Amino acid sequence: MYEAVHAHPDGQSTVARLAKTAARFGFEGVVVRTDSSTRAEFDADEVSAAYDIDVVTGVEIDANSVEQASGAVGNHRTDETIVTVSGGTPAMNRFAVENEKVDVLAHPMTDSGDVNHVLAKAAAENGVRFEFDLSGVLRTHGGRRVRIIQSLRKLEDIIDYYDAPYVVSATPRSHLELRAPRELAALGEQIGFSKSFIEDGLAEWGHLAERNRRIQSESFIEPGVKRGRYEEEH
Amino acid sequence: MKHLPKHLRPRWRYLAVELECWPDSSVDRRAFQRECWYAGQNLLGDPGGARADLSVLQFQFDATAGVGEALVKVRHGWSDEARAAIACIGEIDGEAVGVRVNGISGTIRAAEEKYLGRRGQDSEERHVVFGNEERVAVVRDGSVDVRLDAAFAGTTDLDYDDSDYDLA
Numbered sequence: 001m002y003e004a005v006h007a008h009p010d011g012q013s014t015v016a017r018l019a020k021t022a023a024r025f026g027f028e029g030v031v032v033r034t035d036s037s038t039r040a041e042f043d044a045d046e047v048s049a050a051y052d053i054d055v056v057t058g059v060e061i062d063a064n065s066v067e068q069a070s071g072a073v074g075n076h077r078t079d080e081t082i083v084t085v086s087g088g089t090p091a092m093n094r095f096a097v098e099n100e101k102v103d104v105l106a107h108p109m110t111d112s113g114d115v116n117h118v119l120a121k122a123a124a125e126n127g128v129r130f131e132f133d134l135s136g137v138l139r140t141h142g143g144r145r146v147r148i149i150q151s152l153r154k155l156e157d158i159i160d161y162y163d164a165p166y167v168v169s170a171t172p173r174s175h176l177e178l179r180a181p182r183e184l185a186a187l188g189e190q191i192g193f194s195k196s197f198i199e200d201g202l203a204e205w206g207h208l209a210e211r212n213r214r215i216q217s218e219s220f221i222e223p224g225v226k227r228g229r230y231e232e233e234h
Numbered sequence: 235m236k237h238l239p240k241h242l243r244p245r246w247r248y249l250a251v252e253l254e255c256w257p258d259s260s261v262d263r264r265a266f267q268r269e270c271w272y273a274g275q276n277l278l279g280d281p282g283g284a285r286a287d288l289s290v291l292q293f294q295f296d297a298t299a300g301v302g303e304a305l306v307k308v309r310h311g312w313s314d315e316a317r318a319a320i321a322c323i324g325e326i327d328g329e330a331v332g333v334r335v336n337g338i339s340g341t342i343r344a345a346e347e348k349y350l351g352r353r354g355q356d357s358e359e360r361h362v363v364f365g366n367e368e369r370v371a372v373v374r375d376g377s378v379d380v381r382l383d384a385a386f387a388g389t390t391d392l393d394y395d396d397s398d399y400d401l402a
Contacts, residue, residue: 182317186315190318
């Protein structure tokens, strides 16, 4: 299971500290999705070797307009393993799900953002994952939390019907905000998601990273075509 | 009052919880207990909170290092609910806190022996270079909490070259 984190200077803790804590909590990897304007400097291989955890480079594009976001996706797609787009407005949600270069539409239900059957169908077609952002459930309470839980339930109903892909994250911005997978699964059960739903969502980050690394590796030429030894007949 | 016969006594599970804060945070048992009950009440409602119990039996906290551990009593069959409620504790007395359930046992002694008292709490102050400026940091087991002007940054020894570390 993987967790997608915001590292310093976007968050309060460095990649190394987040990876160290995540490894102790039982995660198999962390996806570093730092804001596109502030790059975190780190050596993924060094951190990965020191704490025995997979470190995936990524970016979260938080743009004011669709044009800006489109440019940023093009810029970062070749360098980063995972490209997420920060949702929360109807225009940005629509842009992300219709763009197959985007891996994940992050927090689609915040602010004025919403998801409907059109977006869910487009996301399923383009393989864009909706993110279930549990940070609001973990770190707010009262009326705000009620609305956040309602919006997550709605999202689950829609993506379940259209079989759209999804990821789950607690969106930690420091090592103190990290929560272990079992805690997230237990929390999910309380708000109406099954344990396996949460675990699959956390694992999906890892599948995404694995797929993108394969596509970006030098031996990959196009879908169905890769360089290497030919397969032996059985 | 005479205590209940054994078959009528409630059965409990004991959750070993580890806590982590920024250095110099003062968190006491009373504040942690209050947050546990509030978190239970907010997530599980009054009936759920009452049934889960969530009383803090033991509490240790090392303020200079910012780490601690606690033992929380939960009604048998409610440990998943309690785990979810405890995960929702993000602040204690306004101090950001990281929590994790280390393990669950059926007796206090087993929980103590298996899950408590295992964290190395030796911490020391060092001078490091973080963001091109010399800063004071609290070092504990490879984790380095750097004191910035108004906040802290969480780092590890991996973030420093030899020349930037331990300048004192």
